[in-house]
Amino acid sequence: MTESERKTWLTVQEEVRRCIRQRIWKPGELIPHEADLAREFGCARATVNRALQGLADAGLLERRRKAGTRVALTPARKAEFSIPIIREEIEGKGHRFDHRILHRHMSAPPPDVLTLLHLANGRKILHLQTLYTADGRPYVFETRWINSTAVPNALDADFDTLSPNEWLVREVPFDRGDFAFSGYAATTADAKVLGCQPADALLMMERTTQRGEDMITYVRLLFHPGYRMHTRS
Amino acid sequence: MTESERKTWLTVQEEVRRCIRQRIWKPGELIPHEADLAREFGCARATVNRALQGLADAGLLERRRKAGTRVALTPARKAEFSIPIIREEIEGKGHRFDHRILHRHMSAPPPDVLTLLHLANGRKILHLQTLYTADGRPYVFETRWINSTAVPNALDADFDTLSPNEWLVREVPFDRGDFAFSGYAATTADAKVLGCQPADALLMMERTTQRGEDMITYVRLLFHPGYRMHTRS
Known part of the structure; x- marks a missing residue:
């Protein structure tokens, strides 16, 4: 991934977070299709996919194949921690x-x-x-x-x-x-x-x-x- | 992501895991370039990238821009857990x-x-x-x-x-x-x-x-x- 691709991906993620936070997209609602978001953000669909996957991993979105992506109703609060040596x-x-x-x-x-x-x-x-x-x-x-x-x-x-x-x-x-x-x-x-x-x-x-x-x-x-x-x- | 893309990505990840586990790629060593892996696995470079990123997130690989991707010396053992309602x-x-x-x-x-x-x-x-x-x-x-x-x-x-x-x-x-x-x-x-x-x-x-x-x-x-x-x- 080049630095500019990475920036785009983080920007998309921040924008999606904002929509969730400000309740422009409400809990339980379907969010726009990846292709539409890619057009809106002027980036590759793969970039949108990467951004959404990260938010799904974090519990903010729920992705179901065919059924689309929704804002999580009760966002699972996930914590990741490293078990150090x-x-x-x-x-x-x-x-x-x-x-x-x-x-x-x-x-x-x-x-x-x-x-x-x-x-x-x-x-x-x-x-x-x-x-x-x-x-x-x-x-x-x-x-x-x-x-x-x-x-x-x-x-x-x-x-x-x-x-x-x-x-x-x-x-x-x-x-x-x-x-x-x-x-x-x-x-x-x-x-x-x-x-x-x-x-x-x-x-x-x-x-x-x-x-x-x-x-x-x-x-x-x-x-x-x-x-x-x-x-x- | 289509189901076939998803399969490919998981397959690449499993194969990379195997190389690390069986010490074909040893701790601290650089692994092959993404483009070479993509050729080897017969898939898109983005698929390899997605697979490697997941393993880096899990602490098995260390990715540095320009310096390439290495097998982690001391794999940070990361645990993710959900804080449920x-x-x-x-x-x-x-x-x-x-x-x-x-x-x-x-x-x-x-x-x-x-x-x-x-x-x-x-x-x-x-x-x-x-x-x-x-x-x-x-x-x-x-x-x-x-x-x-x-x-x-x-x-x-x-x-x-x-x-x-x-x-x-x-x-x-x-x-x-x-x-x-x-x-x-x-x-x-x-x-x-x-x-x-x-x-x-x-x-x-x-x-x-x-x-x-x-x-x-x-x-x-x-x-x-x-x-x-x-x-x-």
Whole structure:
């Protein structure tokens, strides 16, 4: 895409946003055909298509093949956020990053993890517990199960050099995954690792990652008290 | 876009994904030019562009004008999630939705909210506290500040009929916003509203929404204990 094409596309998008915002096009209404908009804006139909697709991705428009494009009735508010490499997040805040493997064993995951990873009962896989620190202070406590059947080289990986978080991002380019956020009360064991009080309210993030049909890893991150995960839409 | 164009675009994207996954194109490497890929796939260059843009949006590729497109070194793992209308989330789970306005006053927000909403000290705006219930059980406790200078019709809104959550989505089509997730220990007052124990660990979601340059609303949602917010990437 050339710079002038890009400008055109952004201009079309801004104009469409304006029509929605000022209710010139009302919620639920069909908007003009792509071809008509292209004529109105004096640009290629593909440019209009690109602009509208972006707004549909953002939840402002609803596109149905043949039925046309409507202004969304209840715009789904979509937020996109990046799950950064923990090291980059910590270093990005100007802190010194470090990590320590607390536990590394082959063992049978609990039933809920077996289910998430589509594994048969009793199957032993790689279990890792890692503490990530910022300037030496506990930042996030990671409990991870790696489906070592699908990722056999994890068994020989040097996780002391490259953290499990970073190793997996590099070795197993992210494909698809589930995320879940919840509030979580620290157990006595968690509190000892994170240097907080038992029952402290923590943000828990769980992630299940798959590559094609293979379930790769289940990870549970417990962030230190006071941590806020930010995103922008 | 016709169905056949769409198929082509998805096919190109799947093929590019395969090259990245199988490390035919390695992290950090330049990938072939769009024109060459278009020739290889026997499709329009615009189709290749659309496919690559999607992968760049997903963090798998890094595109720089003139410098070309590279496989991302550390693929940012991006997750997109929709913030649903609370009513739709509850009804989608098969529960009966209800809401109750607990508090509605003009008052001066605390300093951090003033800052978030770009308001001068002492400015009074609309303050609402609302409990959303599922089958009569507390689901989420919302504390909201509406910048009634920017949204004056909020002052006359009938929030008993249409909840503040839904009213704002309809009246002020979502533009941009900040989200933050954290763990939060229920106060005695929160616990009374949510029917849980003081100090219970809750998921807190904060949101600041703006329309153009106007800061519209700051909202803090405290979800009932055990709530998990799911998303998929």
